[in-house]
Amino acid sequence: MLNRNVNYKVPRNLLVLFELMALLLLFIYDKDNLDKTTFISGISLIFTIYISNFILLRISTGDNYIFLIVTMLISIGIIMIYRIDKTIGMKQVIWVGMGIIVFFITYFIIKKIKGWKDWILVYGIVSIVLFILTLLLGTRTKGSINWISIGRFSFQPTEIIKLLMIFLIGSYYTNYEKYKEKKYGSYYLMGIIYVFIGFLFIQKDLGTVLIFYTIFITLQFIYEEDRKLILYNLLFFIVSGLAGFFMFDHVRIRFETWINPWAYIDNKGYQITQSLFAIAEGGFFGTGIGLGHPDFIPEVHTDFIFSAICEEMGIFTGIGIIMLFLILVYRGFKIAISQQDKFFRIVALGISILFGIQAFIIFGGVLKMIPLTGITIPFVSYGGSSMLSSFIALGILQVASEELDLEEVQNE
Amino acid sequence: MNKELKRIIIVLVGICILFVSLIVYLSYFQVFKAEIVKKNSYNKRLWINEEKILRGSIIDRNGKILAYSEKNGETYKRFYNYGNLYSHIIGYSYREYGKVGLELEYNNTLLNISESTPLNELKNIVIPNTEGNTLKLTIDHHLQEYSRELLKGRKGSIVAMNPKTGEVYSMVSLPDFNPSSLKEDWNNIMEDGDSPFLNRATSGLYTPGSVFKVISTIAALETPELNKQYECKGSTKIDGYTLEDYGGKAHGKVDLEEALVKSCNSYFAEKSIIIGKDKIGEVADRFMINKSISFDLPTKKSSFPYKENLGKTDIASASIGQGKVLVTPLNMVLIASGIGNKGQVVKPILVKETISPEGTVIKANSTQVISDGADVFTANEIKNMMVEVVKRGTGTNASIKGVRVAGKTGTAENSSGKSHAWFIGFAPADDPKIAIAVVLEEDGTTGGKTAAPIARKIMIEALNTVKE
Numbered sequence: 001m002l003n004r005n006v007n008y009k010v011p012r013n014l015l016v017l018f019e020l021m022a023l024l025l026l027f028i029y030d031k032d033n034l035d036k037t038t039f040i041s042g043i044s045l046i047f048t049i050y051i052s053n054f055i056l057l058r059i060s061t062g063d064n065y066i067f068l069i070v071t072m073l074i075s076i077g078i079i080m081i082y083r084i085d086k087t088i089g090m091k092q093v094i095w096v097g098m099g100i101i102v103f104f105i106t107y108f109i110i111k112k113i114k115g116w117k118d119w120i121l122v123y124g125i126v127s128i129v130l131f132i133l134t135l136l137l138g139t140r141t142k143g144s145i146n147w148i149s150i151g152r153f154s155f156q157p158t159e160i161i162k163l164l165m166i167f168l169i170g171s172y173y174t175n176y177e178k179y180k181e182k183k184y185g186s187y188y189l190m191g192i193i194y195v196f197i198g199f200l201f202i203q204k205d206l207g208t209v210l211i212f213y214t215i216f217i218t219l220q221f222i223y224e225e226d227r228k229l230i231l232y233n234l235l236f237f238i239v240s241g242l243a244g245f246f247m248f249d250h251v252r253i254r255f256e257t258w259i260n261p262w263a264y265i266d267n268k269g270y271q272i273t274q275s276l277f278a279i280a281e282g283g284f285f286g287t288g289i290g291l292g293h294p295d296f297i298p299e300v301h302t303d304f305i306f307s308a309i310c311e312e313m314g315i316f317t318g319i320g321i322i323m324l325f326l327i328l329v330y331r332g333f334k335i336a337i338s339q340q341d342k343f344f345r346i347v348a349l350g351i352s353i354l355f356g357i358q359a360f361i362i363f364g365g366v367l368k369m370i371p372l373t374g375i376t377i378p379f380v381s382y383g384g385s386s387m388l389s390s391f392i393a394l395g396i397l398q399v400a401s402e403e404l405d406l407e408e409v410q411n412e
Numbered sequence: 413m414n415k416e417l418k419r420i421i422i423v424l425v426g427i428c429i430l431f432v433s434l435i436v437y438l439s440y441f442q443v444f445k446a447e448i449v450k451k452n453s454y455n456k457r458l459w460i461n462e463e464k465i466l467r468g469s470i471i472d473r474n475g476k477i478l479a480y481s482e483k484n485g486e487t488y489k490r491f492y493n494y495g496n497l498y499s500h501i502i503g504y505s506y507r508e509y510g511k512v513g514l515e516l517e518y519n520n521t522l523l524n525i526s527e528s529t530p531l532n533e534l535k536n537i538v539i540p541n542t543e544g545n546t547l548k549l550t551i552d553h554h555l556q557e558y559s560r561e562l563l564k565g566r567k568g569s570i571v572a573m574n575p576k577t578g579e580v581y582s583m584v585s586l587p588d589f590n591p592s593s594l595k596e597d598w599n600n601i602m603e604d605g606d607s608p609f610l611n612r613a614t615s616g617l618y619t620p621g622s623v624f625k626v627i628s629t630i631a632a633l634e635t636p637e638l639n640k641q642y643e644c645k646g647s648t649k650i651d652g653y654t655l656e657d658y659g660g661k662a663h664g665k666v667d668l669e670e671a672l673v674k675s676c677n678s679y680f681a682e683k684s685i686i687i688g689k690d691k692i693g694e695v696a697d698r699f700m701i702n703k704s705i706s707f708d709l710p711t712k713k714s715s716f717p718y719k720e721n722l723g724k725t726d727i728a729s730a731s732i733g734q735g736k737v738l739v740t741p742l743n744m745v746l747i748a749s750g751i752g753n754k755g756q757v758v759k760p761i762l763v764k765e766t767i768s769p770e771g772t773v774i775k776a777n778s779t780q781v782i783s784d785g786a787d788v789f790t791a792n793e794i795k796n797m798m799v800e801v802v803k804r805g806t807g808t809n810a811s812i813k814g815v816r817v818a819g820k821t822g823t824a825e826n827s828s829g830k831s832h833a834w835f836i837g838f839a840p841a842d843d844p845k846i847a848i849a850v851v852l853e854e855d856g857t858t859g860g861k862t863a864a865p866i867a868r869k870i871m872i873e874a875l876n877t878v879k880e
Binding site for chain 2: 218221222223262265273276277279280281283284292293296310315318319322323325326329330333336337349353356357360363364367369
């Protein structure tokens, strides 16, 4: 009995072992100011993750790997963030705790409430309201307006709109036959997505535009029967890319610093070159936690956390993280393929693509493989709204991994 | 459904390709690019590691501290005790301006950084290295100060060394700069047409003029069939080109010794045609011309391109150190040393010892013969001739009472119109303790008049004060 139990739980136990060792390393690195609260929060985080994995196994009949993969990513991220800045690290622990709660809440809400596929108007209207609120109340950071501050709390509405958009596309294609009959029915979706993209252009948040486009085009590629629309979309993509390049200075700068950052090393190319130094210094096995200097990279705890991980844990860990994302995306696609409900199938695909493309854009960016776009790595970077929205997405994916009620399937 | 599944798989494959390309790129970067990227001077990690280590001091042969570091808040500050005096030897080490001189060449030693092997890195984690090694130079601080004092106000270089051990006692190059106030002076130094950053002693290439005749003389001595007699008429025509003696003075009947003593241009010009460029070139090679001299500082190669297709006039002017011959002062002092040291050229040494923070000597540079310049008999013959030069020839200003001094003067014509004044020599001639090369760049005077007295003073001072 015991034997079977242990075998059964092997990945979960391995994760705990990894986390305990990481915590120990952190303490060795920081032995001069041992801190009770850090220790307690570290242990309680490990416990929370363990219990969550355990509970999930009991309550969900679906995929039990995606949460495990995500908690692994979170563990690596927190270790790095804590090592860079303790207070931010502690905040991240709280965000993760809240994220896990949000994950379970989302899981139950999505599962209990029926009829998600029919509320296309709600998704559209809420998104547009959020966009308008962003423009009215938003603050500008790094050239883009994408934050709303309410009191001490600030969040990025686009994090929520991403998911609303996936729902919107999902319900559109689930009810595809219905729209197709109407005049210009096949242009409805394109119209509304382009309204979103228009708003993003006004906010100058081109990183998010890229994510929206990718999700839209791939889902369109899979489900659109009017193939010429995909072509239109690609044309629009190229046109808006060029427009972004000529309209916005910060896009041009990103492009120039991608071509040759060394020429601008002491100004606009500073961040990316510092990132490359960090990765180069790390080598294959890294300098060891606390022995590198990732703090030389501006904004290392959000967009550039991957470079910091490569410096101190080596590119083997970096490759490990890339692989974890690949497995996460793969599981997401597997979930989609086995899901009978068309709406949740599309949503599962959308969320997997979201995780995948977001990770790819920022990994490629900090490596200088593609032009840098300032976005966060889901689950790894520091950031409240990114963490929460990623957990909401994961909660939805968890639901999508289950066999849903028969009546839902019959409705299709 | 089937179509849908196919498309889903296509998208999945696409995403897999993207992720795999990330892994490939990351590995490619690490294997092929990382080493170059790391070395970029904007990589602050290079500095941060250094700034945690107390950079070692640099002391002279008698233990006088020339440069040292001191804790200044979180980091260390470098102090150069004697301003300009060691600008071309020690150089400087600054975050903004980089490093030159021994600070550059011995950077790892001064910081006690061992080569990056896994074992060393592990060792460094367990016992972090916090203090660098001290460099003990062969330089004698007093002689260095004295040499610079004598050269002051002129351009040029002085190198004085022990011809037997290779230890360099003083090495001056003017103009120089002050490493302590580099920040304030940087722009002026960069704009200065006299290139204060150039270490003339090791990297200044000068026309040697008549000091090169010692090479021609050795070549003549090694050519037994050569008729050593000559009737000097004050000038000679080679291939229709007239070579004049200094001031057009006719020396009359001269043999090889007289030719060297009186620095007779016509003699060497005529005889060099018979000796041939290859013989002279071979002797030059043995005395390190056309060879790179391994030294504690970077050196330039002196050159006599005898393997090129040289005409008779080229050979004739090369034999008297004009035309295509270019030498560094360091090379010239090695020639003098080699002759003084029974024909054997020793490797010049600037760093005598490396001393660990605990005070033990971890590395000592020992004397090393780098070339057989001439055999003992030839060396003895040329030495005796050089003694005559100082006794009764052009180099009388270098003579020291009670000490036999060997030397040769030179007055080198060059494109600037003002000649370089040269003197090379060593003393005491039969058991030399000091060898010297002095060059006064574009001084417009003769070597015998200006360079020889300076050499004399330094030789006296060295013989009296330098402790071996």
